[in-house]
Structures are given as C-alpha cells and as structure tokens.
Amino acid sequence: MKKTASDYSHINGWGIDADPLDVPNYPIKKRNENDNKGMVWERPAQQPALVEVLHSNERPGLTAVFGTPNPPTGLSGQLRRFAFRYSESTWTHWLALLVADRINMMEGIGEDLKNGHIPDLIAEHGLKSELKFNKIGLAKKVLTGAAVITVAVLLMKSRSRDDD
Amino acid sequence: MLAMNYRGPYRVRADRNKPMPEIEHSSDAIVRVTRSCICGSDLHLYHGLVPDTRIGTTFGHEFIGVVEEVGDAVQNLKVGDSVLVPFNIACGKCVFCQQGLYGNCHESNPQATAVGGIFGYSHTAGGFDGGQAEYVRVPYADFGPTLIPDDMDHDDAVLLTDVVPTGYQAAEMGGIKPGDTVVIFGAGPIGIMAAKSAWLFGAGRVIVIDHIEYRLEFVKQYAQCEAYNFRSLEDPVLFIKKTTDWIGADVCIDAVGCEAAGDALQTITGRKLMLQAGSATALHWAINSVKKGGIVSIVGVYGPTGNLIPIGNVVNKGITIRANQASVKRLLPRLIEHVQAGRLDPKGIITHRIPMEEVGDAYHIFSAKLDNCIKTVLIPPSARK
Numbered sequence: 180m181k182k183t184a185s186d187y188s189h190i191n192g193w194g195i196d197a198d199p200l201d202v203p204n205y206p207i208k209k210r211n212e213n214d215n216k217g218m219v220w221e222r223p224a225q226q227p228a229l230v231e232v233l234h235s236n237e238r239p240g241l242t243a244v245f246g247t248p249n250p251p252t253g254l255s256g257q258l259r260r261f262a263f264r265y266s267e268s269t270w271t272h273w274l275a276l277l278v279a280d281r282i283n284m285m286e287g288i289g290e291d292l293k294n295g296h297i298p299d300l301i302a303e304h305g306l307k308s309e310l311k312f313n314k315i316g317l318a319k320k321v322l323t324g325a326a327v328i329t330v331a332v333l334l335m336k337s338r339s340r341d342d343d
Numbered sequence: 344m345l346a347m348n349y350r351g352p353y354r355v356r357a358d359r360n361k362p363m364p365e366i367e368h369s370s371d372a373i374v375r376v377t378r379s380c381i382c383g384s385d386l387h388l389y390h391g392l393v394p395d396t397r398i399g400t401t402f403g404h405e406f407i408g409v410v411e412e413v414g415d416a417v418q419n420l421k422v423g424d425s426v427l428v429p430f431n432i433a434c435g436k437c438v439f440c441q442q443g444l445y446g447n448c449h450e451s452n453p454q455a456t457a458v459g460g461i462f463g464y465s466h467t468a469g470g471f472d473g474g475q476a477e478y479v480r481v482p483y484a485d486f487g488p489t490l491i492p493d494d495m496d497h498d499d500a501v502l503l504t505d506v507v508p509t510g511y512q513a514a515e516m517g518g519i520k521p522g523d524t525v526v527i528f529g530a531g532p533i534g535i536m537a538a539k540s541a542w543l544f545g546a547g548r549v550i551v552i553d554h555i556e557y558r559l560e561f562v563k564q565y566a567q568c569e570a571y572n573f574r575s576l577e578d579p580v581l582f583i584k585k586t587t588d589w590i591g592a593d594v595c596i597d598a599v600g601c602e603a604a605g606d607a608l609q610t611i612t613g614r615k616l617m618l619q620a621g622s623a624t625a626l627h628w629a630i631n632s633v634k635k636g637g638i639v640s641i642v643g644v645y646g647p648t649g650n651l652i653p654i655g656n657v658v659n660k661g662i663t664i665r666a667n668q669a670s671v672k673r674l675l676p677r678l679i680e681h682v683q684a685g686r687l688d689p690k691g692i693i694t695h696r697i698p699m700e701e702v703g704d705a706y707h708i709f710s711a712k713l714d715n716c717i718k719t720v721l722i723p724p725s726a727r728k
C-alpha cells in the first residue's frame with residue numbers, strides 16, 4: 180500500500196525535490212559542442228612536471244594538474260613503473276601496484292630507522308583508544324594471541340620430543 | 344607543518360615536519376585547514392585496499408579552511424576567504440565537467456582515467472595530498488572552493504564537502520517517485536544522509552539496514568525512518584520482499600561499498616584474499632531486493648579490479664543501476680538552501696572532535712566503530728584557540 184503526502188507532515192521538506200524540473204541542478208545530460216569529438220576542450224594551463232609522474236596508458240599524457248608528493252622511488256617505484264605499462268583494465272596493473280604498496284611499507288620502515296625514528300606503533304595503531312573503549316575486545320585479542328602461541332609452542336615441543 | 348602521514352595498513356601518524364604545500368600551478372590556492380573529517384572512504388585507504396597508496400601520503404578530502412595564498416591566475420578567491428572545498432578536483436572545462444560530472448573530471452588525475460582527482464586519496468586518484476593537515480594545496484581554486492555563507496555553522500560546512508552531497512546524490516540517482524519504498528544499505532554517515540534525503544524526494548517508506556546497533560538507533564531518530572539489523576533478520580533480501588508485499592523495494596541504495604560484512608564468501612574472497620575488489624555483499628543484497636524494473640543506486644566505493652555480483656539478476660529483472668562519485672559542486676547551491684532552511688542538519692551526525700595530533704586514535708576509533716562513533720572531525724591546533 181502506498182501512502183500519500185499528507186502522512187508526512189512530520190518531515191520537514193517532504194517531497195520538496197520530487198520534481199526534477201524544479202531542481203535546477205538535476206543532472207540532465209547537457210549536450211555541448213565538444214560531445215563526440217574526443218579531447219578537444221580548451222585545456223587548462225599545464226602544470227610543469229618537476230618530479231616523475233606516472234600516467235595511465237589510457238590517456239595521451241598528463242592531466243593539466245596532478246599531485247607531486249611521493250614520486251616513485253626504490254624497488255616499489257620500479258614496480259609501479261612496470262604496472263603503468265598495462266592498462267587500467269588489466270589485473271597486472273593493479274596487482275603490481277598493490278604489491279608495490281606492501282614493499283613501500285617496508286621501505287617506509289627502513290627510511291624511519293635510517294632517520295633514527297622508531298615508529299611509535301601504539302600511537303600509529305591507535306591502541307590507547309582500544310584500551311579506553313574496547314577493554315573486553317582487547318583482552319580477548321590478547322588471550323587468543325597467547326593461546327595460539329601456547330598451542331604452537333606445545334606442538335613444537337611434542338614434535339621435537341617425537342624426533343628424539 | 345602538522346599533517347597526517349600514512350605508514351601502511353592500520354598505521355597512521357601525526358607528522359610534525361611535513362613540508363608546507365606550495366603553489367604549483369597558476370590556478371592553485373593554499374588553504375589553511377580549520378576542520379577536516381575522516382570518511383568511510385578513508386577507511387579503504389587505511390585498510391590498504393586501494394592500489395597505489397604510497398607511504399607518506401596525507402589523506403583527507405573533507406575539509407574547510409581559510410585561503411592563505413593564491414596563484415596568479417586565481418580571480419574568484421582572495422586571501423582570507425573562508426571556503427569549503429568539494430572533495431572532487433574538477434577543472435570546470437573538460438567535456439565531463441561541462442556536463443556537471445564534476446566527480447569525473449578528465450584534467451585532474453593522470454594515473455587513472457576511471458576516476459577524477461580526489462584530495463588525499465592515493466595516486467590512483469591523482470596523487471594529491473589531502474586536508475588532514477594544517478595546510479593543503481587546492482588546484483583549480485577558481486572552480487571548486489565555495490565561500491561559506493556567513494550564517495552557516497562551520498560544522499555544517501565541512502559536511503557539505505562530501506557527506507551531504509553524496510547521501511543526497513544517492514537518493515537523487517535512485518529516481519525516487521512520491522510514495523516509493525527506498526531501502527538503504529549502510530547506516531554510516533553516507534547512508535544516514537541518504538535516508539534523510541530520500542524524504543526530500545518524496546519517499547513513502549525509508550528503510551535502513553546495518554548491523555551496528557548504535558548506528559541503527561541513531562538513524563531511526565535522526566532520519567525518522569525504519570532501521571533493521573541484518574544479523575537478526577537472517578536473510579535481509581527475504582525480509583525486504585516480505586515487507587514490500589512480495590514485490591521488492593522500488594529503490595535500493597548501496598551506501599556500504601567494498602568493506603561490507605554479512606557474507607563469509609564475500610568477506611574471505613574480497614577482504615582477506617583480495618581476489619575481488621573488496622566484498623560486494625551490500626550490492627548483492629541491493630540487486631536482489633529491488634523490484635523488477637527498479638533502480639539500484641551505488642555510492643559505496645569499490646576497487647578497480649572487479650566484484651562478484653549477481654549480474655544475471657540485473658538482466659532478468661531489468662534493473663537500472665546508477666552510480667557515481669558525488670558531483671559536489673553541482674549540488675551545493677541546493678544543499679546550502681536545505682541546510683539554511685533546516686531541512687538538513689548535517690552537524691547532528693558529528694560524534695567526535697579530535698585534535699589532529701591524535702590522528703592514530705581518531706582513525707582507530709572510526710574504523711573499529713568504538714565509542715558509538717558516527718562522524719569524526721579532526722581539529723588542527725590553530726583552529727582550537
């Protein structure tokens with residue numbers, strides 16, 4: 180059963196945008212002279228590329244603006260360059276980038292240590308708030324962890340005994 | 344300056360020595376951030392699910408602030424202006440921007456053609472640093488940033504950069520007709536705002552599905568809608584069929600995206616093994632709960648590789664799927680009206696205000712849904728005086 184508008188007086192603005200023609204920003208596709216013509220619009224000025232910026236091979240070059248932080252470096256950077264030889268439509272492209280991200284994480288730890296910075300894992304993981312708001316959950320995690328380690332140790336012990 | 348710094352999955356820190364951003368293009372501005380939110384989208388980055396998220400990246404695409412410096416070509420903004428900055432980076436000139444598709448600009452992201460530039464959202468979205476920092480570089484400053492109306496609360500303004508437009512567009516894309524039954528998957532900030540907006544389009548019934556009890560309680564009050572826990576429903580699709588007189592919902596909205604819970608196969612293949620671009624449980628349910636000829640509107644974010652969804656049912660039921668990144672700039676004029684008229688109350692969803700220095704805890708609280716968290720705002724030191 181469909182209800183009628185009169186039932187909705189408790190909702191401020193009920194139905195006010197129901198008619199798209201009353202809402203001037205409704206997304207009706209606007210045709211313009213650049214439709215069906217490819218990349219022919221008046222392009223914004225080009226940001227100069229002062230660092231290495233990779234670009235999708237599904238486009239001819241860089242966009243007019245782009246971010247410059249964290250250009251590709253090291254092993255992860257090499258893998259990212261490799262990834263960009265493949266289109267966005269391939270698994271190779273995205274899997275290579277994901278693997279690069281994990282390598283990059285190790286590189287990040289290396290870089291921290293090199294700069295004499297020992298990452299504060301408690302702050303980075305937000306563990307203080309875990310202790311504050313989720314004591315029971317945290318205790319469960321710690322207990323499960325301890326149980327897993329105990330079982331593993333017992334198994335290893337019994338195995339080494341078998342070896343004797 | 345102080346900035347959030349990504350170190351790897353589940354590891355973020357407040358970096359006190361991040362170099363200040365600079366004008367890199369004549370249309371850039373530098374904005375001093377006064378408020379910056381953490382979004383459900385940031386969680387996909389935080390959990391390491393978005394390819395090409397480089398170590399050292401500063402996240403943050405929902406921010407407002409004060410213009411600190413402008414490039415030579417900037418005409419519409421001046422130093423000292425208070426602005427809200429849409430999360431999409433859009434040129435306003437390309438063929439897509441010309442159509443109002445500001446989330447799909449072709450001049451803001453060299454790394455991928457499938458998505459426009461987004462602040463602080465990995466190199467897959469353009470490699471820009473984001474606004475969870477004291478200062479941020481804002482490209483196309485003449486186009487995106489919008490002056491915050493004098494009478495607008497800045498807590499409302501910061502939610503107009505993403506949450507409100509995204510929730511509203513989710514409802515808009517649903518093509519809701521007066522009287523329609525609208526089912527929304529997800530009671531996070533986006534789902535909550537979609538529920539609120541569905542009424543503005545004349546929905547007859549608004550039903551929200553989630554499994555986090557405190558969020559269901561919240562949305563029921565805040566959006567004056569029905570809310571159900573899928574853990575206690577057994578089969579949410581069957582429940583929706585029953586409650587719609589065995590027809591299905593007119594419109595289903597996916598406001599969950601790639602980290603959906605509720606289906607072991609999806610969770611294992613999508614989130615643990617990453618054999619698909621995240622878990623598509625909510626989308627699966629949306630497709631199967633909508634009526635024949637109905638509309639599924641997707642704003643939940645998925646990765647670029649692909650997902651397991653019942654596409655055969657989309658064909659057989661004649662479903663229309665509409666989806667996009669929200670086109671924030673297009674929607675702002677209307678949404679500012681709604682906020683000013685009291686039809687939308689964005690700041691009502693903010694539960695946490697956390698100093699930017701404690702960003703590690705802020706992410707953990709939002710990600711683990713601790714302390715009844717719905718929406719978190721990071722406040723930089725200069726805005727706390």
Ligand SMILES: NC(=O)c1ccc[n+]([C@@H]2O[C@H](COP(=O)([O-])OP(=O)(O)OC[C@H]3O[C@@H](n4cnc5c(N)ncnc54)[C@H](O)[C@@H]3O)[C@@H](O)[C@H]2O)c1
Pocket residue numbers: 382383384385386387505506509528529530531532533534552553554555558573598599600601602603604605624625641642643644645667668669
């Ligand atoms: N398209 C856009 O422009 C746009 C903009 C912003 C956010 N988003 C996306 O919208 C989604 C929601 O964002 P948010 O900030 O509300 O995130 P959030 O993480 O706070 O909320 C997601 C909610 O979904 C719930 N959920 C999990 N599995 C579910 C299921 N199977 N069925 C129903 N609910 C389920 C969770 O419990 C949670 O409450 C994210 O994917 C985000 O990336 C898209």
Ligand SMILES: [Zn+2]
Pocket residue numbers: 382383384385404405430505506
């Ligand atoms: Zn967001």
Ligand SMILES: [Zn+2]
Pocket residue numbers: 433434435436437438439440441447448449450
């Ligand atoms: Zn554009």
